[in-house]
Amino acid sequence: MFRLIMQHTHRFARWAFFLAPLIMLGEVLCDLQQPTLMSQIIDHGLAKGDLSYVVGHALLMLMFAVMGLVFGGTCGALGSYASLKMGEQLRQHMLNIALLSRDPAGLAPATLITRITNDVTQMQNLVMLLTRGMVRSPMLLLGGVVMSVLVCPDLAPILFVIMPILVIFLLVIIIRSVPLYTKMQRSVDSVNRTMRENLQGIKTIKSYVLENRQQRQFDVENTGLKATSQRAAMATVTLSPVIQLMLNLGVVAALGYGGQLAISQTISDGQIIAFVNYMIQITTAMIQTVNIVTSFSRAITSSARVQAVLAEEPPAETTLTTQVPINSQIEFDHVTFGYEASKPILSNINLTVPTGQWLGIIGATGSGKSSLINLLTRSFDQYTGQIRLGGVDIREMSLTDVHERISVALQDSILFSGTVQGNLSYGKPTATQAEIEAAATVADAASFINDLPDQYQAVVEQRGKNFSGGQRQRLNLARAITPDHDVLVLDDATSAVDQETNAHIKQRLQQTRADKTTLIISQRVTNVMDCQQIIVVTDGRISAQGTHQELIQRSNFYRDLVKTQLGGDQLANE
Amino acid sequence: MNRRGPRNLHRQKVHLTNWRQTVRRVWQYLAVHRLQLGVVFLLTIVTTAVTVIGTRINGIVIDRYITHSNVHMLLVVCGLMTVMYIIASIFTYFQSAIVIKVAQSTSAEIRHDIFNQLKQLPMRYFDTHDNGDVMSRLTNDVDNINTALMQTFVQLFTGVISIIGMGIAMLVLSPLLTVLTLLGSVATYLFSRAVARVTQRAFMTQQQALGSLNTQIEESVSGKQVVQLFDHVVPTMATFEQTNQQYTNAAFRAQALSSVIGPFNNMTNNVVYVLITAVGAISILSGQHFMTVGIIFTFLIYLRNFTGPINNLLDLINTLQLSLVSAERVFEVIDEVPEKDAKDAVSVTQTRGEVTFDHVSFAYDQRLILKDVSLQAQPGQMVALVGQTGAGKTTIMNLLTNLYPLQQGRVLLDNRDVTTIKRADLRRLITVVQQESYLFTMSIRENIRLGRPDATDSDVERAAKQANAHTFISQLPNGYDTQLTENARDLSQGQRQLLSIARAFVAEAPILVLDEATASIDSNTEADVQRAMTALMADKTSFVIAHRLSTIQAADQILVIDHGQVIERGTHQSLLAAGGYYAQLYNSQFERVLN
Incomplete structure (x- = not known):
């Protein structure tokens, strides 16, 4: 954790990180002077009737108060600076890793997002804590003990009785309550789950008249939650009365025992008062220390979660492509790929797509179609065999060079907030308005874009939620078409548009990309049946290969698809 | 030492539409526990009084017994105080214990009411309310109410009593020192107000930058594949760096300044501490007999207990207001109008399966969705609805199960208006298989049994076999x-659909609605699912909504729906022969094959 902070604080931020706690010590020392000085006013100033002593000491106390402010303020500013600068560095570093990492087994996006946002905030709080509270409260606690012993050694035994009792008591309570809180959290989760299911499945619940059944289940869980939270809260309920009691008994002891000593002239009134003051300070500091330790342990979990993201740092990439592809022929040469060796996702794929050919890829969900594309676009590099583009092994090309030749429209239409124009020129920032409009026309998006009040300057909200699913998919498609790369891949990219539009899009694509390599992945036979070459992917293998007519003859799977999707009588017409 | 730093420097603005009523309704929940709450009230008064009086006695002990060397009385009073403090601590324990019980029971009660309400709200509600929003009402808002009941309320109450009690005690002891103590609180308040004003702009910039920072992180990480495919990492990071710096700068301006508030409060406390000591000492020296060392001592301890509550008072009130907002959000849900059967609704447990739509029109938010739809399904017939997404096919079926109120016309089951039938009965007669029926976190067996709660295990297995689901179920560990x-999530879409068909088999309802039941299934299981559905439809009046025309050619009637209207009706053959919209649709799906 400490290394994590060091790696992400540089120059002044690092100085601030070390300086702040030191300065905080100054504030604590100033604070600790007050009760002692006060007792001296009472014992010396008052007892001797020395007005100038009183005023002099009062001024001294004022000076310590002001110095405390200066120290405290400086520490606060330095702590903020260190924590914010670290947060900035950390976010930058983590996002960069998240965007560059191509490890298929890596952390899921949702996890990454919470880690870059919430956990970094937790880390910022941690640095704040390390530079301030972590120093202040324990130091006040320790300092208070030392000062009270110094100011009145005779009363020290009282502290030595109370302190261990309190510490043991606190430990017992904490240890006993932790499992109860975990249990409560589990109850909370199950109540929430039932609620969520009820919301998501409301139509199913209504149509099967399951309302009362759901209510019974919820009631059981709700009662469970009530019981576990009561138990958890009850486990810590003794905390505050016991601390209060120990403190009060300490004060009574100081007065009773100390009073006797004072009567026998061993100690003075001022000493008793100072001692009681320190004792109050110590108890407060102790409660604060407990709170800080709890927030500290939370921050520790965050730091581990941040560390896990940093561990995904990808190795440096080659930025130089030694050989330049001579054309856009794609070859898969004995390609095998899988996260676990025993369960290959793709096995022994051999495939050649000559420059300019249209290739159709068809197969069931999970058969490995999309993995083919992920390898081709170098989303994953961990496979055996070779994939060549224009005769060059793509793993020997730089990522930029690969992506300048292949553009992909994925099934999930991920748009970015900004403008329509910004989204469409995403793959080619230098694209002209004419190029963008041409791409939009091919993707059948031009008509609805032109209907928008701001047309190409129209705002795209986060995740493109101000567009319908079909519109998003057409924008997504247009974005892939704009750069007009040598190779275009459509990964089920028209699944959300209706049949008619789908047919239009295909027709226009066939006109504009007649002589360019185009790969179409689809579950619909109609989308791939015109391709010069079609492959059927089953369980990670190419199970059949050929034209539409050939496959109807050769592949049972393909024939079944044609039958279910196009109707049995269509086969008879062949 | 009171808490350092502001809890809530820029307090949230609170908008309460009707706080009186909200308070009254919260009280209705609490009224059941009014006896306990009364006890808490008394206990709190006693414990606070003990603190106020005990502190005062501390001073008296010094002045009377120690200074005058009265060992006997010293020990007697100390003994008394010990007893008093022990009793006070026991009281505090019971006070907290009761509060915990009351607060948790109340929260559970509120959660129960929300759920009870949610299960019977009309579909309309779920269409117009985001699940996340409803969830946050059940979780965060109930949590807020809970915290308010458990902590804020008690803190505020003890705070006010302490301030009043100590205030009076302090005034009686020494008006001069009381004024000094209050001055400290005023200085603290003014200072944090000033800082809030100065840092407001910076805080706003900070919040905005933080918002756009989070958006950028969310977008680029969840769209990472696109960022990589379009080689956009460098520009994305460059934009991010700018926002990131903007955030850090604004946050530093805001935080560095407001982090001074803590040390400032600390200093104010110390200054008041000095002033009490010095002014007290000087008073004694100048021979004013109303001042004693014991009074100084008492004030120094009061100072510790007084400034905390008084400085937090505004924060506590703000927190309480925020929890009232939460309560209001919760009551909004509870106040929604639930689905209710008509007063004269009858119970119907059997049907021949004759369904009639008699000139039905339906509007949603003044948008006309269905216009004058009529249809007649004879018992045992299969009726297919065809049309573009959004044409109104699903809406027609929603009216059949009385999920929405219709504006004009009637929907009849065996010539009886469906709105006059008890909803539960009506829905038991009609089984709907949705595009994605919901499966619950329970065993597969229980999920299938949801179709008919009294189904036996062998009924369930028979249904699974009929639905072609038995094979894959048996293969599971x-x-x-x-x-x-x-x-x-661990089942494929096709498997999930087979389970929901099995559920429909168990239900044995005489009328069946298949709403795009194969649309999201992969081609592998599609054939299985289709066979299962054909079996399911046997001997039942059934309605099939489909995209893919190959599935409905055997239908007794096909209705083509466009923009909420029936534009064509007939059988597959007659519609093809008519050469209208249906024929065009059919040909566009198959023209390639025919070529």
Whole structure:
């Protein structure tokens, strides 16, 4: 954790990180002077009737108060600076890793997002804590003990009785309550789950008249939650009365025992008062220390979660492509790929797509179609065999060079907030308005874009939620078409548009990309049946290969698809 | 030492539409526990009084017994104080214990009411309310109410009593020192107000930058594949760096300044501490006999207990207001109008299966969705609805199960208006298989049994066999007892659909609605699912909504729906022969094959 902070604080931020706690010590020392000085006013100033002593000491106390402010303020500013600068560095570093990492087994996006946002905030709080509270409260606690012993050694035994009792008591309570809180959290989760299911499945619940059944289940869980939270809260309920009691008994002891000593002239009134003051300070500091330790342990979990993201740092990439592809022929040469060796996702794929050919890829969900594309676009590099583009092994090309030749429209239409124009020129920032409009026309998006009040300057909200699913998919498609790369891949990219539009899009694509390599992945036979070459992917293998007519003859799977999707009588017409 | 730093420097603005009523309704929940709450009230007064009086006695002990060397009385009073403090601590324990019980029971009660309400709200509600929003009302808002009941309320109450009690005690002891103490609180308040004003702009910039920072992180990480494919990492990071710096700068301006508030409060306390000591000492020296060392001592301890509550008072009130907002959001849900059967609704447990739509029109938010739709399904017939997404096919079926109120016309089951039938009965007669029926976190067996709660295990297995689901279920390690995870994520879409068809088999309802039941299924299982559905439809009046025309050619009637209207009707052959919209649709799906 400490290394994590060091790696992400540089120059002044690092100085601030070390300086702040030191300065905080100054504030604590100033604070600790007050009760002692006060007792001296009472014992010396008052007892001797020395007005100038009183005023002099009062001024001294004022000076310590002001110095405390200066120290405290400086520490606060330095702590903020260190924590914010670290947060900035950390976010930058983590996002960069998240965007560059191509490890298929890596952390899921949702996890990454919470880690870059919430956990970094937790880390910022941690640095704040390390530079301030972590120093202040324990130091006040320790300092208070030392000062009270110094100011009145005779009363020290009282502290030595109370302190261990309190510490043991606190430990017992904490240890006993932790499992109860975990249990409560589990109850909370199950109540929430039932609620969520009820919301998501409301139509199913209504149509099967399951309302009362759901209510019974919820009631059981709700009662469970009530019981576990009561138990958890009850486990810590003794905390505050016991601390209060120990403190009060300490004060009574100081007065009773100390009073006797004072009567026998061993100690003075001022000493008793100072001692009681320190004792109050110590108890407060102790409660604060407990709170800080709890927030500290939370921050520790965050730091581990941040560390896990940093561990995904990808190795440096080659930025130089030694050989330049001579054309856009794609070859898969004995390609095998899988996260676990025993369960290959793709096995022994051999495939050649000559420059300019249209290739159709068809197969069931999970058969490995999309993995083919992920390898081709170098989303994953961990496979055996070779994939060549224009005769060059793509793993020997730089990522930029690969992506300048292949553009992909994925099934999930991920748009970015900004403008329509910004989204469409995403793959080619230098694209002209004419190029963008041409791409939009091919993707059948031009008509609805032109209907928008701001047309190409129209705002795209986060995740493109101000567009319908079909519109998003057409924008997504247009974005892939704009750069007009040598190779275009459509990964089920028209699944959300209706049949008619789908047919239009295909027709226009066939006109504009007649002589360019185009790969179409689809579950619909109609989308791939015109391709010069079609492959059927089953369980990670190419199970059949050929034209539409050939496959109807050769592949049972393909024939079944044609039958279910196009109707049995269509086969008879062949 | 009171808490350092502001709890809530820029307090949230609170908008309460009707706080009186909200308070009254919260009280209705609490009224059941009014006896306990009364006890808490008394206990709190006693414990606070003990603190106020005990502190005062501390001073008296010094002045009377120690200074005058009265050992006997010293010990007697100390003994008394010990007893007093022990009793006070026991009281505090009971006070907290009761509050915990009351608060948790109340929260559970509120959660129960929300759920009870949610299960019977009309579909309309779920269409117009985001699940996340409803969830946050059940979780965060109930939590807020809970915290308010458990902590804020008690803190505020003890705070006010302490301030009043100590205030009076302090005034009686020494008006001069009381004024000094109050001055400290005023200085603290003014200072944090000033800082809030100065840092407001910076705080706003900070919040905005933080918002756009989070958006950028969310977008680029969840769209990472696109960022990589379009080689956009460098520009994305460059934009991010700018926002990131903007945030850091604004946050530093805001935080550095407001982090001074803590040390400032600390200093104010110390200054008041000095002033009490010095002014007290000087008063004694100048011979004013109303001042004693014991009074100084008492004030120094009061100072510790007084400034805390008084400085937090405004924060506590703000927190309380925020929890009232939460309560209001919760009551909004509870106040929604639930689905209710008509007063004269009758119970119907059997049907021949004759369904009639008689000139039905339906509007949603003044948008006309269905216009004058009529249809007649004879018992045992299969009726297919065809049309573009959004044409109104699903809406027609929603009216059949009385999920929405219709504006004009009537929907009849065996010539009886469906709105005059008890909803539960009506829905038991009609089984709907949705595009994605919901599966719950329970065993596969229980999920299928949801179709008919009194179905036996062998009924369930028979249904699974009829639905072609038995094979894959048997292959699972725990068979029918396999626990599904949330949304049944570990099953494929096809398998999930087979389970929901099995559920429909168990239900044995005489009328069946298949709403795009194969649309999201992969081609592998599609044939299985289609066979299962054909079996399911046997001897039942059935309605099939489909995209893919190949599935409905055997229908007795096909209705083509466009923009909420029936534009064509007939059989597959007659519609093809008519050469209208249906024929065009059919040909566009198949023209390639025919070529």
